[in-house]
Every structure is written in C-alpha cells, then in structure tokens.
Amino acid sequence: MEEGKISSFQLTRLVMSFMMATGLIFPPLRGVWQDSWLTLLFGLAGGIVFALIYTTLCLRFPGQTLIEIYETVFGPIIGKLFSVAFLWYIFYLGAQASAIFITLLTTTVFTMTPRYVFSITWIIVSVYLCKKGIEVIARVNEPLLLVTVFLIVGTLFLVLNLFDPENFLPLWNISLSELLWAGFGTITFPFGLNIVFGLILPFLQQREQGRSAVIKGLGGAALVLLISLLITVGVLGEVGEIFLFPTYQAFRMIQIGQVLTRLELIPTLNFLTMGFIKGTIALYAVSLGTAQLCKLLTYRPLVFPLGILMLIAAHQSHPNIGVSLEMIERVQPFYALPFQLLLPLLTLLVAVFRRLPVKEGQT
Amino acid sequence: MIFLVLLGFACIVAIELPVLIKAQYRRELVVFTILTGAAFILSILLALGVKLPYIELVLIETFTKLGLTIK
Numbered sequence: 001m002e003e004g005k006i007s008s009f010q011l012t013r014l015v016m017s018f019m020m021a022t023g024l025i026f027p028p029l030r031g032v033w034q035d036s037w038l039t040l041l042f043g044l045a046g047g048i049v050f051a052l053i054y055t056t057l058c059l060r061f062p063g064q065t066l067i068e069i070y071e072t073v074f075g076p077i078i079g080k081l082f083s084v085a086f087l088w089y090i091f092y093l094g095a096q097a098s099a100i101f102i103t104l105l106t107t108t109v110f111t112m113t114p115r116y117v118f119s120i121t122w123i124i125v126s127v128y129l130c131k132k133g134i135e136v137i138a139r140v141n142e143p144l145l146l147v148t149v150f151l152i153v154g155t156l157f158l159v160l161n162l163f164d165p166e167n168f169l170p171l172w173n174i175s176l177s178e179l180l181w182a183g184f185g186t187i188t189f190p191f192g193l194n195i196v197f198g199l200i201l202p203f204l205q206q207r208e209q210g211r212s213a214v215i216k217g218l219g220g221a222a223l224v225l226l227i228s229l230l231i232t233v234g235v236l237g238e239v240g241e242i243f244l245f246p247t248y249q250a251f252r253m254i255q256i257g258q259v260l261t262r263l264e265l266i267p268t269l270n271f272l273t274m275g276f277i278k279g280t281i282a283l284y285a286v287s288l289g290t291a292q293l294c295k296l297l298t299y300r301p302l303v304f305p306l307g308i309l310m311l312i313a314a315h316q317s318h319p320n321i322g323v324s325l326e327m328i329e330r331v332q333p334f335y336a337l338p339f340q341l342l343l344p345l346l347t348l349l350v351a352v353f354r355r356l357p358v359k360e361g362q363t
Numbered sequence: 364m365i366f367l368v369l370l371g372f373a374c375i376v377a378i379e380l381p382v383l384i385k386a387q388y389r390r391e392l393v394v395f396t397i398l399t400g401a402a403f404i405l406s407i408l409l410a411l412g413v414k415l416p417y418i419e420l421v422l423i424e425t426f427t428k429l430g431l432t433i434k
Contacts (some may be wrong), residue, residue, distance in 0.1 A: 296391050304375050305398035312405045318419045327419040334431035
C-alpha cells in the first residue's frame, strides 16, 4: 500500500505544520482575547491527552492504521461504519483548510481572480505530492516549515515598536467557565486534529518513537502559535476582535523606516505553505484510509477523484467566511469530539476488554 | 465551464484508466469509477449553476437543533 517510511523527526515537523496551518490565520482567540495564551496552553494539554489515547491504540496494534484497528476491534460491519465516519471527518478537514485558504486569497490579495484558479493549482500539486507518498510529503514539508517558523520568529522583532504589553492586562480577566469553554474549543481546534496521524504512524521507521514525536510536534506548534498570538494581541489590543483575520491585520501595521512596510503577505505566505501541507496530509490520509477500507492494493488511483471531491466540498463549505468562523467557534468542538476522543477511547477500552490483538498461540 | 469540466475529467480518466486496466486492478477500478462518477456529477451540477446545500450551514443547523453548541 505505502512503501515509504518517515523518521520520527519528520513526523514531528508534519504534526507541527498540520496544527499550525489554520491556527496561524484564525488564532485561537475565542473571545478571551488577552487571556488567549492561557486557553492555548489548556488546548495543548488536552491535545496531548488525546494524542496519548490514540498513540496507545497504535502501539497496541503495531503496523495498523486507525481504519484497520476499528475493523479489528469492532468487526467488519460496525468497524467499517466507524471508519466511514472517521474518513468523512478527515475529508472535511482537508476541504475546510482549502476553503479557508481560497477565501483568504480571494478576499485579501487576489480580489479579482476567480476561485477556481486557486482550486485547480492547489489540487494538481497536492495530488502529485500524495501520489508520490508520505516520504515526499515529509521532505517537502521541511523547508516550508523552516521558512514559516523563521518568518514568525523574525516578525516578533519587527513589531517591537508597536508592541504594547498593556494589551495583555488585566490578567485572568475571565471566569472559570469561560476559560473551560474556550479551552475546550482550543483542544478540538487545532490541537485535537492530530488524530489524523493515526493513519500515518504505521509508516514510521521507529514505531515506538511515534508518541513522543507527536507530542513534540504539538509542543512546537503551540510555541509558534503562542508567538503568533503574542504578536496579534500585543499589536492590536482588543480592537483586533473586530477583524476577520486579526493576524493579517497585525502584520499590516508593521512599518519600519518606510522600508519594511506592507508585510501582511507574511501571514498569507505562512498559511499558503502550512495550509497546503495540511490539505495534502488530509488528502493523503483519506485516500489511504479509503483504500484500506475497500481492501485495495494501492491508494494512488483514488487520489485524483478524492481531491476533486475535496475541492467540491471546499466550494460548498460555507457561503461566507463568517459561517466558517461560527462553525469553528461554536459547533466544531461538539462535531469533532467523537472523532478525536470518544471513538479512539471506546476502541481502546473494547480492545483491552476483548484482550485484542490476539497474540500468536492464543485462541 | 462545462467544457472545462469535461476536459478535466477526460484527462484524469486518460491518465488513470490505462494503468488500472493494464495492472488488472479490478477492485481499484470499481472504486475509482464510483468516486470519479460522483465527482463528475457534482462538478457538472455546479457548472450548470445548480444550488447545492452548504456543508457548514447544514452542520450548524443540525448541532443547534441538538443543543450542542458553545454559546
């Protein structure tokens, strides 16, 4: 099915890119603005717990992806039903990423360009990468992630003249219930999204290092998102709440000696690279998962039609970006929780109860 | 637009189909045909201007009815 293998370091970097993509353009502010750094840490803790559950499952069933594990644990009928639901979730993640990516480009930079120009170019490159396999995706990710991290860390120095630490005051200005709800949202989006790597962990060279690689990736992504949050909140203050893309607005304000101006292309470029990697990983995972679900010998012929279906889903995702924001902030936590936590947890409990997998010599 | 859709799908079939037939991947051929057929029908509908439901509106409405939203 997939002959390629990736190292644990490459997996860490893939997790980082996947987590950062949408978070860079829609920072996890969730109405708590100056305390958003707190919800980010809360989200990281939750994301690590989610990761521990599904990586335990993957370590228990070495060499199997979550799709195969569901079938082993629940049998062919219920297992397939769970797999189809899970594949829909990944499929829609990819569609959502590309929808936001296209909307960002058409509303900020290329306002006169038709949407399908971006859709077609995105799908051709993404399909090509997916067909080449996980090794190539991991290798392409490396320079893109490096550039993204460099640009974000570098920008921190460029906003020093605009940065106002008072924008973070008063500290702890939220009630516990507000913090918990905002934290719950941040756990499921973006940190809980790492469940997708349950389809990639079997292709790791050192399988036992999978768990630590995912956790390191989550930590790295949280750090970069924290820097991005610091820039956005520190520069804009509470005024930033009125903007649809606050990060974009914060970068727009950078002006150093009439030379370094109009740097809003930096967050666009960051999302362009990370969003592309996120969409590609989702397309790869959904193609591989569908091939395993249908017991095929190769996933490659499915990449093109699934990519086009993903683009159609992206096109039919939302009538305007406000709906997408409402989806992420109000509905996403409840929509994502069954796939990110409940299903892997239930599978783990059933596997422990049924003493699966059956070892050789056992009946 | 319809011409572009037809051209695009003709290219995909021309690229993928000979490989599948030559390697005698029957199961793969069936799944490929189903997925490509679904993608083709939806693309033609969109090209003809047929209004399809928005996924996020459906999800928001469903979860709001179930009372599963963050206020």
